[in-house]
Amino acid sequence: MVAVIQTEETRRDPRRWWALGALVASMLVLGFDMTILNVALPTMAEQLGATTGEQQWMADAYVVVFAALMLPAGLLGDRFGRRRMLIAGLVVFLAGSLLGALAGDVNVVIAARAVMGVGAALITPLAMSVLPSLFTPDEQGKAIGLVSTGSALGLPLGPIIGGWLLDHFWWGSVFLINVPMVAIGITACVLLLPETRDPASPRVDTLSTAFTVGGLGALIYAIIEAPDRGWGDPLLLAVFAGAAVLITGLVLRSRRVPRPMLDMTLLARRGFLLNTVAATLVMFVLSGLMFVLPPYLQAVLGNDTLGTGVRMLPMVLGLSVAAKLAPPVATRFGARATVSAGLVVLAFAALLGSRTTTVSGYGFTALWLTIAGLGFGFALVPSMTGALATLPRDRAGSGSGLLMTLRQVGSAIGIALLGSLLANVFRDRLDVTGLPAPAAHTAGDSVVAAHLIAQKTGSAHLAASANGAYVHGMGVVLLVCGVAALVSALLAAAFLPNTPVTRRTEREQAPAVAAPAGDAGQ
Known part of the structure; x- marks a missing residue:
């Protein structure tokens, strides 16, 4: 009984909104670290001599480790204390960021990104799972929406922040920017977050x-x-x-096993499963798009790194508008209609973007980017909120870990599969006639490498061919993204639950999991 009273006192503490602000900032950092490297890849490819495959690994090392470790990370928080493990995750993320900032080799960058993925795997599910101990049921929907929005907004903000940093500093600054943000997050967690755990949580298997x-x-x-x-x-x-x-x-x-790390019973919950699938498919499309777009803006259109980041602002604006409008729209029309409509809008944007040519210009790109941002917001925020709202409080860590794992799996496969598709199409379409074999092989590594070879050889034909091959490959990727989004929209319209989750009572919402750690055994 004492545990419930203390939890209610915590929920009335006005500092909980400051704690939420720290969690949103942490998720924002994790979000833009998934994409901040994308705008730096052309620069790093030139300075470090990275091939397309190595660039994919620099982007994917973070996402793969992130996805693979979130399930055990959620359980570690449930068992040993969510605040403690959240702080540990922030410290590991800080160490990886410092390693990346000081790196001078492709392999060290990949290793640094993997270390950051370990930290991110601890932070993400635990940032979500502490919310029930901070907020009443009436406030939890808003809190979940804000944290989800912070994570989603970080994705398109990454290239903008990265572009500005690269325009003023060396490429390692895209890692160093994390240091002050993470330091603030650690301080806020120490001072503002209550410690919670679930003593009945299964051991990490x-x-x-x-x-x-x-x-x-x-x-x-x-x-x-x-x-x-x-x-x-x-x-x-x-x-x-x-x-x-x-x-x-x-x-x-x-x-x-009786209490598994991968809780298959959660996947039996229709609302959790289908909302998670929708969020995963959205992340598949978003990550692929964010991987292929910066080289187009930078290498093909000739923008510098800051100009590349700024030219991705339409997506941020569209996403910001949609993230604000999505919760009331979902309340009015239901999650099924909102998520399905968002996916249809996203499919339209991707199919429109697939019509891009080398002479389309930025205005056309800004148009479909804005539409894509709107689609992302309307699809991702309600599906995330809907999935998390179905979780029982005693499975908050493991359930949010499973949701985030599947989301990141979608991101990793999106970068890997769509990046590989782009590399194949680019290499097949690139005309390297007349080039020596070593130069031809290097030019086929990426559009950046092709432009470097074109500058060295003075071949305007190679530069034009590289632009045409890349735009064609980007169009194929966007076409695949559009079809995937359209299929997802049809599945969401057919199967996604449309009724809002019944709000649970305070009695139902206050098991021992919400108790401060010191009272867990009482």
């Missing part, structure tokens, strides 16, 4: 964690390496088979 990390890592590795090795390469086929075996092993083990 080492074998399940190994299955998750190995399966996802193998899958993403095979997708990224396929353009260079070929999809029929025996090694890659073996890696794909290994990934399938490991992921199957995870599912089978989760069905056998």
Whole structure:
């Protein structure tokens, strides 16, 4: 009883909104760190000599580790204290950021991004799971919406922040910007967040964690390496088979243990499952788009890094408007209609963008980017809120970890699969006639590399061919994104629950999980 009273006192504490602000800032940092590197990749490719595959790994190392470790991270917070593990995650993220800022080699950058992924895996599910201990049921929807919006807004803000930094500082500054933001987050967590845990939470299963990390890592590795090795390469086929075996092993083990790390019972909740699938598909499309767009704006249209970031502002504006309007629209018309409409808008934007040519100019790009931002906001925010609202309080950490894991899996596969598709199309369309074999191979690595070879050889034809090949590849990627969004819209319209989640009472919302850690055993 004491635990409930203390929880209610915490919920009435006006400092809870300051704590929420710190959580939103943390999620904003994680969001733009998923994309801030994208605008830096052309610069880093030139200065570090990174191939397209290495650029994909610099982007994906963060996302893969992020996705693979979120399930055990959520359980660590449930078991050992959410505030404690959240602070630990912020410290690890800070260490990875410092390593990245000081790196001078592609492999060190990839390692730094992986360390940052470990920190992000701890931060994300725990930032969500502490909300029930801070806010009453009437406030939780708003709080979840704000945290989700912070995460979503960080994605398109990344290239803008990265562009400004690269225009004024060296490329390592895209890592260094995290330091003050994370320091503020750590301070706020220490001073403002109550400690909560779920003593009944299952232990972190080492074998399940190994299955998750190995399966996802193998899958993403095979997708990224396929353009260079070929999809029929025996090694890659073996890696794909290994990934399938490991992921199957995870599912089978989760069905056998009493309190599994991958809680299959949560996936049996129709509202959680379908909203999670919708959010995952949105992230697949968004991550692919954010990977292919900066090289187009920078290499093809000739903008500098800051100009590239600024030219992605229409997406931020569209997303900001939609994030503000989505909750009341979902309340008025239902989640099914809102999410489906957002996906249709997103599909239209991607299909419109696929019509881009080398002479389209930025005005056309700004138009479909604005529409894409609106679609993202209307699809992502209600689906995230709907999924999290179905979670029982005693599964807050593991449930939000599962949701975020699947979201990041969507992001990682989006970058890997769509990036590989772009690399294949670009290489096939690029005309390297007359170039020596080594130069031709280098030019096929990326549009940035092709422009560098064109400058060295004085070949205007190669530069024009590179622009045409890249725009064609981007159009193919956007076409795939549009079809994926349209199929997702049809699935959401057919299966997504349309009725709002019944608001739970205070008695139902206050099990021991909400108790401060010191009272957990009382």
